[in-house]
Amino acid sequence: MKRRRNSFNRRLAISSVLLLSLVLSACSANGGQSVKEADSPPGASATRDITIRIGFQKYGTINILKADGALDKRLADERNIKIDWIEFPGGPQLLEALNVGSLDVGHTGEAPPIFAQAAGAPLVYLAHEPASPESEGIIVPKDSPIQTVADLKGKTVVLNKGSNVHYLLVKQLEQAGVAYKDVNVKFLPPADARAAFEKGIVDAWVIWDPFLAAAQTATGGKLLADGTGVVSNHEFYLATRAFAEKYPDIVDILLEESNKIDIWSKEHPKELAEKLSPQLGIDVESLILAAGRRAYGVQPIDGELIQIQQAIADTFYDLELIPKVIDINDAILK
Template sequence: MVKRKFRPSAKRIAGLLLLVSLVLSACGTGSGTPEVKGQGEGGSSGTADATIRIGYQKYGTINILKAKGTLDARLAKERNIKIEWTEFPGGPQLLEALNVGSIDLGHTGEAPPIFAQAAGAPLVYLAHEPASPKSEAIIVPKDSKIQSVADLKGKTIVLNKGSNVHYLLVKLLEKNGISYQDVTVKYLPPADGRAAFEKGSVDAWVIWDPFLAAAETATGGKVLANGDGLVSNHEFYLATREFAEKYPDLVDIVLEEADKVDAWSKEHPQELAELLSPQLGIDVESLVLAAGRRDYGIEPIDEELVTAQQSIADTFVKLELIPRKINIKEAILK
């Protein structure tokens, strides 16, 4: 299991001075091999002009980190390292980028790393946020005749394939005695899912915050059920194994700054919403609603989390949603 204390060691700092960036630095050779200057002759410090690539989604702690700018400032000051930020519409898309080497680190919910690991992605779990089961739900249009999850048999439901809400739908159907094969599931990213939902081309939408909150406030969509009592809905921090093993100090810094911004976010939901609204293009009212439904704080990966992830993976295998059985422990740092 990983029990990270988020305190850099002298050994790690020394190792970081040998950092080899996974992208061309501003002082690169032009040959495709990144160049990083470490210690100069006689042990004097040189410049470490490098870039790390972080993927993020709308909302979530890493998104807040980007908006606050505290991680950028610390890495620039202490390590002369820049961040290349890339936004993704959902966790599956983010981990596709990680799989092909386009990013080094990012965040997703519980289901995306399972799909990615089954596809052979070289990912590792770094840490997680507390459970936020009320931050995802299945909704129907305000004038829908559907009154409960039990009414969804034979209906068409849209979701982002491989995301946390995919598992939520599985558990909701199971609880209400409906087979997964008794519904038609369409796969669309959040923006397209919202469009289909508003046009009435689907009967229900399984979605997470802040898209959930925005749909509630803008369309009057009715929540049939959220994840409370069914799923945990953890947010995970993930990286490529190569990055995590080579640069543990950078991982520690990211998690330390995430923990700090989490503490601030928990105490300042209104300010958080006002900070994120211009960046996300989502109104403040919706973001305040979303902020009140999640919990905050960096927690280590432990055996309980591994067991829970393994249970989700095994469920997806049975439903033939992933092509093979996987062992979650293989994606845990030793």
């Protein structure tokens, strides 16, 4: 398949198609009302209210957008569109909702869209954030005798199945010469994993920020390894294909506002932490730590990113974590 090599502006415009098509599906879910096309003269209002369903996780640019409120205001003022913000404990759960038509747009790391695509989800990639390998890691209790990733052989490790950290564990074990099957991997969402970690039920926890930072701050847990030199850890903007292909201008607005808040966040880590703390229920100190470990700035999906995602997908297939070979190009807008 041909890979898209468009300019950033064109990519955002095509991405816009994704988000506008999301609006359509949202309206269908709300009583089957049709959505007025974005062809009204300047200043004209939509004849009916529209609601876009945007999924978010704790942390990430879309989460910051929700806390800031600028996207809500702009869509309401310019398009008479409302946002229904829906929180998920992780990317896999978010994309399950997108797959069954309960969600229009969302954000996840690298692994969840691969599992979702393998399950037949009608998703497309809109854009991505820069690599943030330090924003995920393998943590062990402060008094643990485990000193290296190689020491995880025969141990119990907990993580959120299908998330970015799933791939982190695979690659770290590979680098340490430990077979994936030689580690007892258990799957739990972040809140349950944190409880198991604190009770000493598991030997290690593979997790992303801000949960990683919060666990380090609160428990004194030791960072065994992060993604540096091993994985990229990109955050992706995703939508249903139908939404993206029908409403490009809305996708444009989403990505433009995401980039704006990214620029602000990079320059104001303390203010960002203070803004998010009440919403996330995580202390400011932990959020400042997390903010300093991630990269910012909306970027287009290009050939290099497609190759990175394809390598992850092929690895998961080889490990029989997904049931079939997938082609990442099938989830790229043409």
